[in-house]
Amino acid sequence: MELNRFPRLLHEVFRPDPWRLLLGLLTAFISLAGATQTYVFIDEVPGMEPPPLYPYIQGLDFWIPWLILTLPLWAACMVDGWCTWLVSLLPGMGAVKVPLFSMAYGYLESSWAVYVWGRWAGPRGAVKPLLLTSLALTSIIYGPALASSLMGFYPLSRSLSGALLSLPIISLHMVSLYGLYMAVGRLIR
Numbered sequence: 241m242e243l244n245r246f247p248r249l250l251h252e253v254f255r256p257d258p259w260r261l262l263l264g265l266l267t268a269f270i271s272l273a274g275a276t277q278t279y280v281f282i283d284e285v286p287g288m289e290p291p292p293l294y295p296y297i298q299g300l301d302f303w304i305p306w307l308i309l310t311l312p313l314w315a316a317c318m319v320d321g322w323c324t325w326l327v328s329l330l331p332g333m334g335a336v337k338v339p340l341f342s343m344a345y346g347y348l349e350s351s352w353a354v355y356v357w358g359r360w361a362g363p364r365g366a367v368k369p370l371l372l373t374s375l376a377l378t379s380i381i382y383g384p385a386l387a388s389s390l391m392g393f394y395p396l397s398r399s400l401s402g403a404l405l406s407l408p409i410i411s412l413h414m415v416s417l418y419g420l421y422m423a424v425g426r427l428i429r
Contacts, residue, residue: 253352253355254348254351257354260350263346263347263354264347266346266350266408267309267343267345267347267350267409268343268346268347270305270405270409271309271339271342271343272293272339273293273300273306274302274309275342276291276297277294277297277298277302277303277306278303279294280298299395299397299398300398300402301398301401301402301405302405305405305409306342308381308409309342309345309409310342310345311413312349313341313342323341326341327341349416350412352416352419353412353415355419356418356422360419361415361418370411370414370415374407374410377410378406378410381403381406382399382403385398385402385403386399
């Protein structure tokens with residue numbers, strides 16, 4: 241790729257539009273709510289105040305969708321310890337840190353996925369396999385929880401909210417990976 245094309249490509253991929261903003265807001269909310277729900281692991285520590293959003297989201301599952309969203313970030317952080325230092329710089333919100341990196345990452349991946357969808361996935365007919373794969377992965381992750389909910393062993397609101405929030409996140413990852421495959425394939429040719 242020519243160097244003078246690179247700024248245009250960046251603009252094409254990351255320019256704001258309604259879909260990028262909508263997906264970015266969804267991933268930002270999942271990040272904020274998921275980080276807030278980490279308080280459940282430390283709520284019995286004396287003197288720790290719950291984050292402001294915590295009481296309102298207790299009955300829903302944001303934590304697992306947030307983990308699924310940030311999986312690529314965690315994988316990158318495991319390569320080197322640079323994330324620990326960066327996380328220490330983040331401001332707190334009660335007992336947990338504000339998830340700024342996952343919020344920014346969510347917008348970046350949303351932008352990439354919208355670009356891939358318009359450029360490769362939609363025109364090449366890859367939509368159906370990508371969505372079916374996303375649905376299958378979500379079913380594997382949340383199938384047992386949903387079955388337990390239907391039998392009365394687990395709150396339906398938690399398993400249903402987790403599945404409904406995980407499906408777009410897994411779809412986002414699938415479309416992004418497809419785009420990476422297509423981009424690398426074009427570079428190799």
